[in-house]
Amino acid sequence: MALQNVSVRFGRRGPWVLSGVNGVLPRGTVTAVTGRNGAGKTTLLRVLAGVLPASRGSVVGRPAVVGWVPERFPAEQAWTVRQYLTTAGRVRGLVVGAAAISAWAERLFLTPFLDTRLSELSKGTAQKVGLVQALLVRPGLLVLDEPWEGLDAATRSELPLLVQEVISAGGVCVVSDHRGELAGLRPDAEWRIAEGRLTSVAASAEARVIEVVVDAGEVAAVVAALRADGHVVRSVRSAEAVSR
Numbered sequence: 001m002a003l004q005n006v007s008v009r010f011g012r013r014g015p016w017v018l019s020g021v022n023g024v025l026p027r028g029t030v031t032a033v034t035g036r037n038g039a040g041k042t043t044l045l046r047v048l049a050g051v052l053p054a055s056r057g058s059v060v061g062r063p064a065v066v067g068w069v070p071e072r073f074p075a076e077q078a079w080t081v082r083q084y085l086t087t088a089g090r091v092r093g094l095v096v097g098a099a100a101i102s103a104w105a106e107r108l109f110l111t112p113f114l115d116t117r118l119s120e121l122s123k124g125t126a127q128k129v130g131l132v133q134a135l136l137v138r139p140g141l142l143v144l145d146e147p148w149e150g151l152d153a154a155t156r157s158e159l160p161l162l163v164q165e166v167i168s169a170g171g172v173c174v175v176s177d178h179r180g181e182l183a184g185l186r187p188d189a190e191w192r193i194a195e196g197r198l199t200s201v202a203a204s205a206e207a208r209v210i211e212v213v214v215d216a217g218e219v220a221a222v223v224a225a226l227r228a229d230g231h232v233v234r235s236v237r238s239a240e241a242v243s244r
């Protein structure tokens, strides 16, 4: 998935909030979007999620299922949590909704609130409903806008696991943050927004180990290519026990 020359402004004469932004979001990665208040993080996330069209440029390769968790869950609705999640699941083509909803409610400590109206929930509990609706059908793209706001400690510590499950299945995750709470999510890349421009910075100096399976005849060429790109090749071993 990629952003190609994306520019956004609100109104025909408004200032450009984003200006010619480019960026690639590989499958199986977490990208953190950072920047000061008002820098344009939410705007970028809304464009990525497909809920705000870019004024110019485009987003290509967006996965079919998008999980969008806005900074503030729109709780001013008459539905109960169960009714809302059932409808959200149905809209996304979920057939066995009840079981999935019970399982998610259990996991995020929402079970006691399933029959409570959305408008009566605390902000943190409403945020959790927002998380569940985004995850009910596993998203190929999960977009989280300041997901820690108002969340209880138990759900905060669950968040990295939820993200890990999405990216392990080949999904893309984008998460914004202005309070430096990203560490637990171990992002693969950081996009910093300032003055409408995006700068991609290395997320951390922490190393990761990946295993790559190649045909025996290609080993020398692949090892050479990886080394040429600055990676450390630790070992080469027989792949009898490895399934592709």
Ligand SMILES: Nc1ncnc2c1ncn2[C@@H]1O[C@H](COP(=O)(O)OP(=O)(O)OP(=O)(O)O)[C@@H](O)[C@H]1O
Pocket: 010, 017, 035, 036, 037, 038, 039, 040, 041, 042, 043, 044, 178
């Ligand atoms: N719907 C809108 N209409 C007009 N201006 C908007 C709209 N949405 C955002 N803006 C403006 O775009 C700029 C970027 O806002 P945005 O919410 O994307 O920033 P942010 O980095 O997410 O900020 P925060 O960290 O405070 O959430 C701000 O100047 C904001 O006022």
